[in-house]
Amino acid sequence: MRATVRQAARATVQLVVSAAMTFGSYIFITVLLITAIATATVVGAFMLPETVLLIRRIAGAKRQQAGAWTGRKIPEAYQPLTGTVRERVRTAVRDPGTLTDFRWMVAYYAYGTLPVLMLPLWPLGLVVDGVWCGLLRRRAVVLPLISRLADLDAHWSTVLLKPSPKARLAVRVEELTQTRAGAIAAHGAELRRIERDLHDGTQARLVSLSMRIGLAKRAYDQDPAAARRMLDDAQTLAEEALTDLRHVVRAIHPPILTDRGLVGAVRALAASSALSVTVTVDGLTDGHDGPRAPAAVEAAAYFVIAESLTNAAKYSGTDRADVHLARARTGLRVRVRDEGRGGAGGPSQAIGSGGEAGGSGLLGMRRRVAALDGGVTVTSPVGGPTVIEVELPCVW
Amino acid sequence: MRVLLAEDNALLREGLVLLLTSAGHEVVAVVGSGPEVLPALLEHRPDVAVLDVRMPPGFRDEGLRAALEARERIPGLPVLVLSQYVEESYAAELLGVGASGVGYLLKDRIGRVDEFLDALDRVAAGGTALDPEVVTELLTRRRDSPLDSLTPREREVLKLMAEGHDNTMIAKTLVVTERAVSKHIGNVFLKLGLPPSDSGHRRVLAVLAYLRNV
Numbered sequence: 001m002r003a004t005v006r007q008a009a010r011a012t013v014q015l016v017v018s019a020a021m022t023f024g025s026y027i028f029i030t031v032l033l034i035t036a037i038a039t040a041t042v043v044g045a046f047m048l049p050e051t052v053l054l055i056r057r058i059a060g061a062k063r064q065q066a067g068a069w070t071g072r073k074i075p076e077a078y079q080p081l082t083g084t085v086r087e088r089v090r091t092a093v094r095d096p097g098t099l100t101d102f103r104w105m106v107a108y109y110a111y112g113t114l115p116v117l118m119l120p121l122w123p124l125g126l127v128v129d130g131v132w133c134g135l136l137r138r139r140a141v142v143l144p145l146i147s148r149l150a151d152l153d154a155h156w157s158t159v160l161l162k163p164s165p166k167a168r169l170a171v172r173v174e175e176l177t178q179t180r181a182g183a184i185a186a187h188g189a190e191l192r193r194i195e196r197d198l199h200d201g202t203q204a205r206l207v208s209l210s211m212r213i214g215l216a217k218r219a220y221d222q223d224p225a226a227a228r229r230m231l232d233d234a235q236t237l238a239e240e241a242l243t244d245l246r247h248v249v250r251a252i253h254p255p256i257l258t259d260r261g262l263v264g265a266v267r268a269l270a271a272s273s274a275l276s277v278t279v280t281v282d283g284l285t286d287g288h289d290g291p292r293a294p295a296a297v298e299a300a301a302y303f304v305i306a307e308s309l310t311n312a313a314k315y316s317g318t319d320r321a322d323v324h325l326a327r328a329r330t331g332l333r334v335r336v337r338d339e340g341r342g343g344a345g346g347p348s349q350a351i352g353s354g355g356e357a358g359g360s361g362l363l364g365m366r367r368r369v370a371a372l373d374g375g376v377t378v379t380s381p382v383g384g385p386t387v388i389e390v391e392l393p394c395v396w
Numbered sequence: 397m398r399v400l401l402a403e404d405n406a407l408l409r410e411g412l413v414l415l416l417t418s419a420g421h422e423v424v425a426v427v428g429s430g431p432e433v434l435p436a437l438l439e440h441r442p443d444v445a446v447l448d449v450r451m452p453p454g455f456r457d458e459g460l461r462a463a464l465e466a467r468e469r470i471p472g473l474p475v476l477v478l479s480q481y482v483e484e485s486y487a488a489e490l491l492g493v494g495a496s497g498v499g500y501l502l503k504d505r506i507g508r509v510d511e512f513l514d515a516l517d518r519v520a521a522g523g524t525a526l527d528p529e530v531v532t533e534l535l536t537r538r539r540d541s542p543l544d545s546l547t548p549r550e551r552e553v554l555k556l557m558a559e560g561h562d563n564t565m566i567a568k569t570l571v572v573t574e575r576a577v578s579k580h581i582g583n584v585f586l587k588l589g590l591p592p593s594d595s596g597h598r599r600v601l602a603v604l605a606y607l608r609n610v
Contacts (some may be wrong), residue, residue, distance in 0.1 A: 088505065235507055242504045246481050255481050257448075259457040268485040 022112025283327030316340020342384035430458025
């Protein structure tokens, strides 16, 4: 009996909140009316986006409340309202999420009254179930109905507030537009960096080398000793140019990825790390056989792992790390974990704790991964362990 | 010396043939792809094989694989592997199938003709020639290891030893007497807990085995 009453009480709280929200939305209708009139007279068009934002907030609160009751989060999909007033109004009107919210609000005027039904249920339930359940030890009949009411409220809210496929698509398009812009910017920056490296390093050295050979040719007859010195210099310059080129190539796409594939390359990375690193693999194969992720994804994964291991070796204070690579349905998953002192990349980090440099490494990592529409999750509580998880979406 | 050359880039191939013949070696065969290597080796039985790592058909590590396969099929065949970049794990693989007569060098080193020919001779004679870059990588990455107890001079000696040089060469490079070199080597072996051994590639092997297993 006690459990039944407790459950009914919980449902009551839920329904009371729901009723309060209904009441709130009744008041809100006035705001809506004013906005409608203001927009119609054009003068107050700027109010429209604000009103839409307000509806979003109310709908968001209901989503949370209903989601908390069912234990299943209700997703939301809105387009951000940014830009000039005109753009904001246009986005506010065109966003399918606005229509979803509006429809829900109208429906809520009606089903928001459900909580009223629990008023007669309580005294009735206490009497009937008090005898039936409390004395006769049968299953409670009336009080659980209050829970059903809360279920019904949450269910209808879930159905009505769930973003339409169109809204989800719109949000996804927005996301893709942004990440694509990011990818193009990252690509541009990368090209400029490569260009600069080649121009300042390799090219300059080759020019200088050619010059030395020219001088050596001129000095050849008169001063063989000087010619020889020039040729020595020329050789040194040629060797430096080669070293430069090797570094540039490594930064573009590590050659070992081409040779050995991601798994082989990561194993080599693990073997040459200052830490003792365990590599585990799920769904990927060693070598060239079997499916391979796109080159950009492999390169990003490789850099993330290299960066994480370098950071771990420098700052974590541990001498062990684990790397896990997994092929998921939606892409490639990478996890690097060390049992060190933690505190990497967080805003609460002490200055000079070393995490700062780790933080900038993390930033580079995030950018590189974001350019591929992926995500980086870093958990690094003070005291450790530090876990860096990266998800890179791709088809393979 | 009879040399087999496997290199797909025409420019480099011509350059290497020129270099080898001008040094008095005979280039018995030149191949340009991974699968051609083994048949050519079996046919010509050269004194040493010089292989490029990246070759057709896959442009990955065909040359390295061919080298490993060749050393299994023709035990004791000296191979000198050349590459545009060096990878520590490749060095480990090459040395894993027996370390006598193994060379692994950056292509950059060909430019230092005398040193390159010297390395080739060393490999053909059953010695070792490891690229300084690989050795440096091996020596710098370890933390908290007995390597820290080595003096700078002893580290230099260890590095040259790992590259495959003998005492005379080390003495010449560091401008010290050979006796001083032997003393340093003795100290290195002592500090690293390695069994003192005589000369040549066995020393390299000992050093590498130590470095890999720390």
